Each structure stands twice: as structure tokens, then as C-alpha cells.
Amino acid sequence: MATLPSQADAVIIGLGGIVGASVAHHLIERGWTHLVGIDASAIPTDVGSTAHASDFCFMTSHDRMACYTTTYSRQFYESLGHYHRVGGIEIARVGDEARLAELQRKVASGKAFGTHVHMIDADEVVEHFPLLERERVLGGMWDPDAGLVVPRSQQVAGELVERAVESGHLRAFADTAAQDIDVQDGRVCGVQTAKGYIASPVVILCCGIWGPLPAAMAGVALPLMPVEHPLMFFGPFDAFAGTGKEIGYPLMRDQGNSAYMRDTGDPSSTEGGMLEWGYYETTHPRLVHPRDILAREQARLSPSMHDLEADQIAEPFERAVELTPLLGELGWDEKHSFNGLLSVTSDGGSLIGEAPETRGLWCCEAVWVKDGPGMGKILADWLTDGHPSIDPCSIDIARFYPVQKTPHHVYGRCEEIARKIYDPAVHPREPFESGRNLRRSPFWPRECELGGYFMETAGWERAHGYAANETRLAHYLDEVPERPVEWDARHFWQVSNAEHLALSEDVGMINLSHFAIYDISGRDAEALLEYLSVAKIGGDTPLGKGVYTHFLDARGGVHSDLTIVRLARDCFRVICGGDTGHRDLMWITRRAEDVGLTRWHLEDRSDSLATLGLWGPNARRILQTLADTPEELTSERFPFASARKIQVRGLPVWAFHISYVGEQGWELYVPFSYGLALWDLLFEAGVPPVGIETYANSRRLEKSLRLQNVDLLTDYNLLETGLARPKVKNPDFHGKAAHLEQRERERQPAYLCTLVMESHLDGTGQARYPVGQSPLLDPENGEVPVDALGRRSYTTSIAYGPSLGRNIALGYLPASHAVEGRSLLLEYFGEHYPMRVEAVGYRALYDAENIRPRS
Template sequence: MAGPRVVIIGAGVVGAALADELSSRGWTEVTVVDQGPLPATGGSSSHAPGLVFQTNPSKTMTELARYTVEKLCALDVDGQPCFLQVGGLEVATTPERLTELRRRQGWLTSWGIEGRLVGPEECVDLHPLVNRERVLGGLLVPTDGLAKAVLAVEAQIRAATARGVRFLARHEVLDIRTDGEHGERVTAVVTGQGEIPADIVVCCAGIWGPKIARMVGMNLPLTPLAHQLAWTGPVPALAGQAEEAVRPILRHQDADLYYRDRFDRIGIGYYGHRPMPVSADDIASVDSAEDSAEDSAEPMPSVLRFTEDDFADAWTETQSLLPATRDAKVEEGINGLFSFTTDGMPLLGESPDVKGFWVAEAVWVTHSAGVGRAMAEWLVDGHCSSFDLHECDVNRFEPHQLAPDYVLARDCQNFAEVYDIIHPLQPPDAPRPLRTSPFHVRERELNAFFLEASGWERPQWYSANEPLLARWSIPTPNDWAAQLWSPVVGAEALATRESVAMYDMTALKRLEVAGRGAAAFLQRLTTANVDKSAGSVTYTLMLDEDGGIRSDITVARLGRDLFQVGANGNLDLDWFTRHLHDWGHRPAVAGGGSVVVRDITAGTCCIGLWGPKAREVLQPLADSDFSNNGLRYFRAKRAHIGAVPVTAMRLSYVGELGWELYTTADMGLKLWDTLWEAAQPYGGIAAGRGAFNSLRLEKGYRSFGTDMTYEHDPYEAGLGFAVKMDKGDFIGRAALERRAADVRRRLTCLTIDDPRAVVMGKEPVYDDGRPVGYVTSAAYGYTIGKGIAYAWLPAELATAGRALQIGYFDQRVPAVVAEEPLFDPTMSRLRG
């Protein structure tokens, strides 16, 4: 199998890895073009310092790094290794950082990588240049090390070339040709040395990525930023060191610094300077940079002149942490360009508008080989089976997140925060606010504390509810969990259970699917039967071809040919749109009629009115019957609430009687005021996301992206009830039939007795000291009086009553496997 004609733009660590991985899978009609020479092409790979630290809060990023380490360890060029596995050491010089290292060690354990905390003496034993008086401890990862990026490129070029892949140096890309009614498919790549036919084009151009992507009209949210890397002259303490690196690579994140050996010299990387963004359009081509090299100290376009003033604090701090450097001086340095994105994650996937144009961008050496494998699987198999890529998909962004001002601000902030201690709930400081619901003015009047979700200002709690604290004693969690928290969260949760509360649900994405083929289209994409009577609401899943969960959604049939979908984000819209094109080829007739998909989020809003008094509040306002018989659980209808037309859906993710009430944005404030006035005699309140999360976990409701992702199937996740095998064919059905008989892990509910021991997510779970899984969602359950943590565990351990422990910083928190749901298992409150 030669495969389709693939052109990869960029022969750095990503492009070379992708060519190697594609050709190893039988795709050999592959051409890799680069504007520079091979293997040092002049991009970021050519000057990358090569430090590979695998520790990351993202399971996906850690696994991409682990594969990169494993692959590069097995590669060499004429006996020269492509990876020096000297280990990685992160040191703490403050108590806060030492605590953070314990959290980071927990991530490693959760994701299955060896890492251990070491004391200050062992830090010095491992890296004798470290000042014992400065360090409080460290985190050692033995499998970390130094990637020899240019050698790795050469090794993978050789392997791919042996299978028939062509590598063309000195081929600058000038254009990408497309064809079709709307120019929606790639046909060729135009270079300075001719045109290369292509069925698939993959942009691995790194810092030039935005420029290449614009050739097909794609807006890539990536900013090249300069990052300082300096080299000392000979350090007398290292005199005679014959090997390039013998000490662990070193991170001093309290000062935004990292270090590596280079024989008798030390490399110093620094993130503490001012952000220095550069437009991709302003980066010279390799040829023009070489032409001007005689007049410049920097021979590569990805390397800018070193700015000594920006490095002054770094050198002072280096001499303090590594006193031996006081006998040396900085002899050379660069401001090297690297790619940054708005959320710190790579950009992987296919253009939403031009079929066959793919990107693998904003990928550092640390994750390069892993991304090469992920992209190869995605291209060859139609999905990636080795890694969950939902955090990396280039189509994850909302439209405002592609605005140039937003991209620049967020990318610069991510550079500044690259080594900061970030709380799991910490929102971006700017640019805010961006998106506000029609209720925002009332929420501010109630002194809401806002966090951010997809640009939306979303209340976490309301300070106006502080008087409720006189009614309940709300336990205070540990210091970490108490950040971005208030006891009002607990009071709002209990008030919801007792009376009635209004929740702003506007931030949830809403899609409209309409047309004569809408029902058949949705049947094809979902696991449950959505082709039911008008007024039905169905909880269902979308799967990939391998049976992994793409998303969980609610589908409300509002008319014969009209559906409203409650989705999880822009990736769901992208999934619908791609299959819509396949369904009818720009929307047309297939399977029974045309289909149109629209994102209606911005023009609509939603209030969740929930609690045992919800019907008493709503019914007097309504022109329709909202009794139990008038609108049953998981049914929808249109009605008027006072003067406001609404679509009411009887469902609740807090486990209480109530409705999601949707209306147009222009009527939202009136809906809020109408409900608010009616709720006051019943003690009604506005409640925030903190209470919502506690209540949903008491009820056992899952959250896609946190509790389950592409790597999990419905049976593992406890969502088998949402799969109807008797409905006919749907995407992923065949794979699901194979997976159903072999469930080896389960999403499991754990409870914690100690009210202070509230965990936050991503912590390891232990069974008699052996790590066996990791936490997904967690919160305190104020109704049940226990902490709640959902976790992925081996199936044999997911038995009620099993005693386990959760690793939380330096503690082992006792936890017990519990039957779920913890609250209202008979569903009497929801169905009443």
C-alpha cells in the first residue's frame, strides 16, 4: 500500500517524525519539503536546547513525551545517540514550590511514569553544582534527558528515506493549490522549485505555521516568541568533562530557569524576561537569512540577536543557585523563536474548510515523536488510537479565540506563566470579560465571583448568599482546595436541595440541527435512539470509529425536522460539520433529505431552575401545564413564562426537579427577572458553578473531557445505558461490540470521610501502596457530608466497600469505593 500522495511542509523534529511514522505504516508516497538544508533546517528544531521533562498536568502531553523518549532512546546516527538519558531534576527554593513538586510527582504517578521526591542533600549528590543552602528539595524523573534534535531529525530522515520517502531541501513553499466548487480540497504544494501534487498536505512548519496556514484561508492561533538561551564559557569545576552531559537536566522554576551540561560549559534557558512576540510574516526565509549572515551574528531565521539586558536577572540567579558559574562568564546567547498557543497545547488536525490540509503545529521537541505517531495514526486509520487528542485538536477554539488580539495576549501570557504554579480553577486574567450572558448585570448585582469558560463569565458563587451561612455549618477544605472557593458554595448547594435555585447555563454550547434528513443524520452520529416523538429529549453519546467517546450530548426533538443539541464545545460542532459534508456533500440530499447545522449559542441563553420548589415557582408564571403529567422527565415543549417565550426541557444535572429554560438573548434579562421575583417567596437564590459541580457528582453525572475522553468507551465509563444496539448502525458500533466483552477499567465513585481532604483531580489512587489509577472529577458533597472523587480504576477494584488511598501532595487520603449515585438513587426527586 503506497497510500495517498502526502506532502509534509517542514523537516524539523515533527515533520521528520511524521514521515518516519507514516512510512512505517505503509504510506510511502510521501514528500517532505523544507526551505532550509537538511538535517539542520533553520527552524526551532535547529537551535532547540533539547531538554525533555515529561511531567505535565495533561495525561496526553505526558504520554506524547513518554513515547518521544522511548523512540529517541532507540535511535542513533552512526553510533551517536539521539537521546542522553541523564534524568531530570526540578528543584524547589521556596516552600510553595516544594509543595508544587509533590503535586507534580502525583501527576507522574497518575500517568505511569517513575518520579520521586528527593531531599536537598540528594539534590546536591545528583547535581553537585547546586547550592545546598538554596534548595529545599527536588523532583527526580530518571527517564528524562536531552534530545539531540538535529540527530533525531537525521535518524528519522534516514529511516523514512529507506522506505521511499522523498526529502527535498531548499524548497520554499510559496502557495498551496486547492480545487472544488469552493476550493475545499488540496491538490498541490507550490515551491520555489516547482509544484508537487498532493492529496494530503500536513503543515509542520513551526514558527512559519500561521503563514503557511493562511495559504488555504486557515487562521492558526500561534505566536512565535523569543526565548533566551545562553552558554557559559568553560566552568573550572567542570574541567575535563569528556562526555557532553553527565548531570540531570535541571529546572529552577522559581526563577523561570533551566540548565543543561555541554561538556565543560552550562546552557541556561530563561523564561523570566519580557515576552518578545514576532509575527510569522516577519521571520525571514532561510535563504534570505543566509544571504544576510555576513552582516548578522545569527545565521538562522529562528534565532534573534541576544539581548543581554533581559538576561541580567537570570545570570545573577544562576550564580546563586550554581556558585561554580561565578568562575565563568556568559560567552554566547540567542533569543530563539518557539511557538506558543493560547492554551499551551499543540495544534493538531485537519482544516475545517479545506479537506486534506492538516496541521501539526506548536509542538516542542519534548512531544515531537509522540505527535508524529499520533498524526500518522489519525491519517492512516481515520482516528488516533494511542493518544487522546481532544485537548490538542486545532478545531477546539471558539471564534473569539482566533482573534489576533486575543491570540497575542494569551500567547504572551502563557509564555510569562510557563513555570508558574497554576491552580486548577485559575482563570486567565486577560482579556476579560469577553462573553457575558444576558443575566450578567443581575449576577454582578448579587456580587458573583466569576470564573471563565470558553470566554464566558460564569458565576462560581454569589457573595449575596453569605447570609445563608447562618443556617448551615460548611466545612472548610485544605488550603489548596480552599483557593478560589467560598463556604457560600456549600450553602448554595444545600439551598438548591431544600428550595429552589437559578443557575446560569448559557455557557453550554447549543446547536440546531434541522432539515428533512436531520433525524437520520443524528441517528448515524449517536448511540441512542433520537428518532422519537416531538418533545423527546435523549441523553446520548457520539463515538469515534474505534468506539471511544467523542462527546456526550442531549438531543431534544422540537419538531419533525428540528432538533436542539446540548453540546460540549466547538469540537462537537466540528464533528457535526465534517459528517454533514460527508452526509450530503455541501448540504444536500442523503439518507432522506437535507440537513443544516447551526451554532445558536450566542443568540440564546439558558436558566436552570432546579429544586423541590421549582414547580411552585414556575407553574403560576406559565401558559402551559408543568405538572408531572404535563411535562414528564426528559421531555421538552415550548411555552411562555410570563411574557417570555421559552423552550423548556425537563432535565437536571443537579439531581433535582426542574427545567432548563431557553430563550433568545434579547429576552434573557426579562426571563431572569420574572423567575427571580417569583422565587423570592420560596427562598429562591441564584447559585454558581461550585454548587453545580458538587451536586452533579452527588448524582453521578459525568463530564466529558474530565471524567471520560476519546480513550474511554461507554461501558468503562458507566454509560452503557446510553447505547441502544437495536437502533441500527451508528459510528463506532462495530468497535463497541468488540469492546463490550472486555471491560478492564471502570470510572468509579470514591468517597472521603475527612471534610478537609477535598482533592482536586488528576491525583493518583493507590491500593495497598500500589498506584492503580487516577482521579478525574472531585468535590465535597454537602448533602451527603462526604468528599467525592471519581477515578479510573482496574475493574477488579471497582467494588463497593473497597478501601483505597488517594495521593494528595504528601498525604495518602483514605477513600472507599461507593455505589452510585450517592444521592436519590430511586430518582424520586427528579421524576416527582
């Protein structure tokens, strides 16, 4: 028996699955030479999800990262000779026009993110998949690149491990469970097994449904739960006897019934001679805690395969037989049908990257077979280069705040996600039902009294508008157009646009208590923030000066945008968006460790400082009527981008003269205990509350302001975003070398542009107000413009701007297309709408002469 090595550059726990094997393969491709992989089962796994996965791959998704990883994985499987590109259909049933519209939306996402799907009619659907009842089919979508990993992803995992072992760069140990992960001073030091201890600075978890258990050994909470997935087999089905095929017909998704079906090919093939039908429970999904998964010797089938109960599938199976009567005629094979376990997370995304709690503990969890190689590449590039090739914000495990990883919160959110696994028709603004009222500002009672329409971000309850304003601001509400199509109006409140107009013409206050606020002090505080920031933070920067800046990754991509205020010579206030705040915190702490800066202290003020934005042309007048020293609020004495302590009727307020909505005004910060008093003072002075919709969407777009992780990504540099500073500061900063190289270019490959929709009427004459991300098309050829780096053009943000009376969007365009006045098309639910490039780079549209004002 091989001897367990005492040391490794990295230890992969869960090597036997497709994810662990893919991670090992890609690390070796990137030059890693001393890897150890262990698995509690066989290699390839005989108990994990890979052992029973359906192994099919659809390219379709509304998620850019998922389209990237699935496309990469499909090409990877093909390169190994282990992929049958048989195609795939997603159908809408007769009477389900909403599902058909959703398929049109998926076609648009495919164009935006580089997949090749298109709509087909009902006859074509049945031509592709003749087992369907024609009269039940309304239409469908065809994915020509969909297919099956053959003969099994389990075999691919085994081959990848064999190749890695043969290379001499990996040593693999089956039946070797991790008993403990050794962590000292917050860093991974090694892994303890029954066969010995392996010292290593890097441990990678690829444990799938068991992931939270080894993670807990290292003090890490994974927001992941396994869920049961009914999988049934019907047969015998011998339509492809003698063909040798692993699959004959295309894959078929019936997502209106939360189900899919495929044949298993020739009866003589790996698992042939059957029809496979899978279902995801939509009402009461059965979550299983990882600690309750049976041991291998206790399980009847396998630890990840549970017995199927007939009540789970009674109703959906009846609907399945309506569509495919042959299922009822064949009958199901009880012996081989089962509940397979798969991983769901609390927001539906994979968990990739270095764990926030423990340095050196890396995760590649909650990954489907269709994404396994792609996620393996993402992780290998991240570990090797310090960043992956595509912005990982949607999968970075650091995206969660600690409060979002508590057991009760995780269970509730995972249960919701499990109900929606096979329902991509989730609205882009769809709120969670569970885990609500977790973080509430001191203004929350007043917001409830005013009928706040609450949405949630990073645990914070945020009112997007207030029912009370439907009366108070009725004269503005009369100027706001209605949204006749339900999808456009869903989770949107018309009063939000009335509040926008009131703020524009008078004044309003917006609850910004979701900000992540970190006070950083100490001897190394200035050096740390100077190193991280593109803008000059220290030196002769005066006390009370606020600086809008960015953190870059090593390639010069935009990792963070934030504001830093100098409070004292060695103390700074870092103000981040709530949704990005925890990743920013991790970036600060990890980069400090990397460069050896230790003499600094961080105080998290996020849950103790409440923030109100007071904005509008009359903001100064209102604040002066309430301030104890109103003369100190003049523009001369209190210039823009400066901050200081003031008194408002005796209340201690830290006022920051800045705005994200482009209006005159301040961000007012007070301890939570003074929050209600400040709100009441402003409200009694006649200041209407304005919902976060104006701040985050409508006024932001009118001012061409960018949002991190949406418009600002590590995929693009500061010059492409239009936010590069006129000069580069002398001190070194992270990403400076790449930034300097980018500035030397005659022109950038792409530019972030502001576009307006010139007509928003659809084919039936109804006004449309697009939500979500949509592809931009060149009207000359109908194709998505692609820049020199292969990046595709789509709307990163879009919203209706009530002050301008237009739908406004941001989107990156290749340099050839980034020309003011250039015409493009936006595809939305199968129709095309004319767009015009109004600004290249940063330029606000509000008040611009060439845009008509609202009528």
C-alpha cells in the first residue's frame, strides 16, 4: 500500500468526484507539482453525487458565470472524447404562455453570454423528441450544444485522476477520510487522516454534499444543504437497440413541471434500454443535513442515494404521462429508481474561493457535472494567479456576511432555492421569503408606518418605496407611466418614480443604513489604504476629505469601488456598498497579510452607524433650518467631498457632503440610538422619505453612475469604465503596473456606454420597461458585438429614468461601436428595441440638452 506523504503543496479533499478530479487536472496544467488527493470513498467515487449524476449539460442560463463554466466544461469533455452533443429541448406546454416567454428570455441570455440557443415551434419540438404528445406542446427552445457526458462523468473523473497520478504530480489515496484539518493562527497547516498527517499550506474542499463537515473542522461555515432529487427509470425501452448509442434522442426539459427526461440509449450500453425521468420538488423539498447522510455500510444503495417515496412524484408524474404517455405504458423500475442527493446553497450560486474564516482553506463546492471542469479551471487559475479569468463575484464564498451563514438562515434560504432549482423563470428582482427582518435600521419602525415596500440585500431590509407617498406625492404620481406588462411591473412600485421626481425638484431622504462601514486606524492604516487604492488617500490629504476610489486586482480589473474619508492622521473611514462590503473587507485584510502590514486595527461600524441620504435642490436649506450652526453648511465652509461633525437640534451627526444620486446634499451618519430622532426631525421639516429604487436604479442611471459587481467588474479596467483618474499617483498600489500598461494603449478594447431606448413599444403597442440583462445587437447583422478580448455586449444595468422619460442602460461596447449617436438593438422577450449610444465613458444624461426632459 502506498505511503501517505508527509507534505504537499495542496491537499484535495474529495478527489473522487468530477469536481475534485477537475481541480487536480487544472492545477497540474497550471504548474502545480506536489499535490495529494484523498477521498473517503473509492476513486472515482462510488458514493458521491458524481456516481449517480444524470450527466447531461445544457448551455442555457441567465447567469454569465454559469454560461462560461458550462461552455468550457462541454468543450473539455469533448476534447477528451467523452461528450455526445445530441442537443437539448426546453418546452412550453399548451396554455403556458408565460413559459414560452421565459424561453424567449433565455434565448436572449444565450446571445448575451455566448450560447447558441434559439426558439423552435411545436412541430420541430416533436420532430426532435417524438415521444411527446403534439397537442400538448406550445413551442420550445433548441440548444444545439447540449448533450451527455459519456459513458459517465464518474469515468471521466477516474481518467483525470489516473492521468494526474501518471504525471507524477498527484498522489491519490482512496478510502482515506479527513479526520481533522489543522488550523493554527487562522491558517491551514495540514490534514489529519487515519493513515497519517499531511502538512500543507493549502487544503481544497471538493466534498459536495458533505462539504460543510470538513469545512467545520477548519472553523468555516458553508451555506450549503443537500436536497433529495427523485430520479426514476422506465423500461424496457429498446428504440435504440443495436445502435451502440449511449443516448438517442435529444435531452428534454419540461421545466413547467420541474422535470426532465432522456433515454439511456442502446440496451447494451452503460445504462441503456430505459427512459430516465427526473423531478425537483417544488413545494416541500426534502433537505438532508450532511451529518445525517448514512455511512457507506449503512446505506441500501449508496449514502447519496435514498429510497424513493411514491407521494413525492404522484402529481408531477401524472402531468408527465399527459405529455409523454409512454412513461405510463412502460411503468417505472422501483429497483433502480431513487432519490439522489445534490447540493444547494443559500443563494443558488456555487461556493468557490478562499474561505473568509481560514487562510489556505479553499472551496470548490455546490458544482454540477455540467460545470465541473469549468469550476476546476476557475479555482486553479485563482490559486495560481490570484484571480480567475472571469470576475468571480457571483460565486466567491466571501460574498456572505457571517450572519448569512447561521444554520437557521441557511436552512430557510436553501429550502427556497431547492423549490426553484428547475424554474429559471425566477424574476431578476425576486425577493427571498425566508431570512427576512434580519438586519433592520433604526428607521425601520417609521418605514413600516409609512407602508414601506421592502426588499432585502445582504440581510438588510430596504424600502424601495412608501405607500404613504401614493397620496402625499400624488401630483408626481400622475406623471409616472404605468407598466402594462406584469413582468416589467413585478416587484416594482410606481410610487418609487414619484419619489424620484420629488427628490429631483425639492428634497428627499433615503435610508442608506445598509452601507458597510469600516474604521481603519493605526500606524499602518495609511500605508495599507494607499497601497490598495488607485486614488491618493494619505500624504497631505486633509482631515475630513472624502475620496472616491477603486481597488484593482493584479490585472488592473476593478475589484471594488468605495469611498474613504480621512478622520485623523492615522484613521480612515471606509464606506462600501452593503452587497459588496464583506468581499471588500476580505480584500483589505488579505492584501494586508500578503504585504506584511500588521499595525492597524479595523472597527466594523456597519451595525452601529445609521445613514440617511438628504438630497435634492433644497437639501442645504432644510439642513440649515435644523442645524445648530447653519452658517457652517455653506458651500464655502463645507465643500463637496468633505465630512465633519455637526449638531442637528443637539443630535451628534457626522455629515459627509457627497451624493450617489447626483443631487445637492449629504449623507448623515448617526449612532443607531439617535436614528429615529434624526428621521423625525427631517420628516417634520417636510422631507419625504424616498425609497432605495431611486438611489440604486432610476437616478443612478440618469447620472450614468456605475454599480460594483454589475457595471464594474474585474473583467474590465478603469479606462474602459470611464472612471480612470487624470493622473496616476506616485505611490505604488495593487494593480498599478497593469493599470499603467492599459493607459499606454491608443484606445481600449471596449468602453462602458450609456444608452437610451428610442422606442419602447412592443409589437402589440404595449410600453415595455426592461429588467435584467439583455443582449445588445448590431442592427446591420443582428449579431452581438464582441470586442478584441472576446467580451460580449449586453446591458449591465437598465432602468426607467422618470426625469428624462426614457429607459436608460449601461453596457460595454467594442471600441468600434462605442460612438455617440451609434444605433443598436436590445433584445427583450423575442422583440428588438432601438437603442442609441448617448455617452461613451462617464457622462450624466440628466439635464443634458440633447435628451428631452420629461413631459
